[in-house]
Amino acid sequence: MRAVLATLGYVFSPDRSRILxxxxxxxxDDIHYGYYxxxxxxxxxxxxxxxxxxxxxxxxxxxxxxxxxxxxxxxxPGFGRDGENWFGFLFRxxxxxxxxxxxxxxxxxxWIGIDRVLSGELPMWESDRHFLPLVFAPEPRVFHGVMPxxxxxxxxxxxxxx
Numbered sequence: 001m002r003a004v005l006a007t008l009g010y011v012f013s014p015d016r017s018r019i020l021x022x023x024x025x026x027x028x029d030d031i032h033y034g035y036y037x038x039x040x041x042x043x044x045x046x047x048x049x050x051x052x053x054x055x056x057x058x059x060x061x062x063x064x065x066x067x068x069x070x071x072x073x074x075x076x077p078g079f080g081r082d083g084e085n086w087f088g089f090l091f092r093x094x095x096x097x098x099x100x101x102x103x104x105x106x107x108x109x110x111w112i113g114i115d116r117v118l119s120g121e122l123p124m125w126e127s128d129r130h131f132l133p134l135v136f137a138p139e140p141r142v143f144h145g146v147m148p149x150x151x152x153x154x155x156x157x158x159x160x161x162x
Contacts, residue, residue: 001077003085007040007053010071010135011061011093011100018111020061020100021122025107031081036112036122040088049089057093060104067095071135072143072159079149090135127154134159 011020022039024032039060043052054065071090079086100109114136116122120129127147134143145159 003087005043009091010038062101063096063098075146077148130157
């Protein structure tokens with residue numbers, strides 16, 4: 001399977017009660033428009049996943065990651081705008097330096113309580129509600145999942161934990 005390789009990071013506040021999320025509200029043609037999401041993006045050629053995560057978070061939020069934990073991976077067949085397959089490496093960013101930006105080219109940045117993220121009250125991809133409990137579990141385990149998409153919607157979700 002050919003896939004777009006990407007990172008998705010969840011930056012924790014120092015007290016670990018909130019995460020920094022982007023509200024994708026800058027470009028109405030954005031497939032994620034109006035949704036809250038973690039930070040990250042596509043890997044560049046020759047870049048490892050941790051370097052890609054650090055670069056993306058620095059570009060999007062202006063902070064430098066100093067503590068990173070692997071949350072897991074997800075294969076998203078058919079997720080992209082034209083049905084491209086995506087493969088994401090998910091991380092928890094537990095320590096960082098700098099002062100986060102208020103916004104970036106994709107939207108506005110917000111500190112959101114993890115309880116609010118898990119409650120379902122925020123506009124986000126419905127499919128995120130399947131894997132976010134694994135990312136924010138009290139005693140998280142690395143997971144590897146697959147979530148096929150068709151017509152912009154997840155059709156199933158399956159995962160394995162280590």
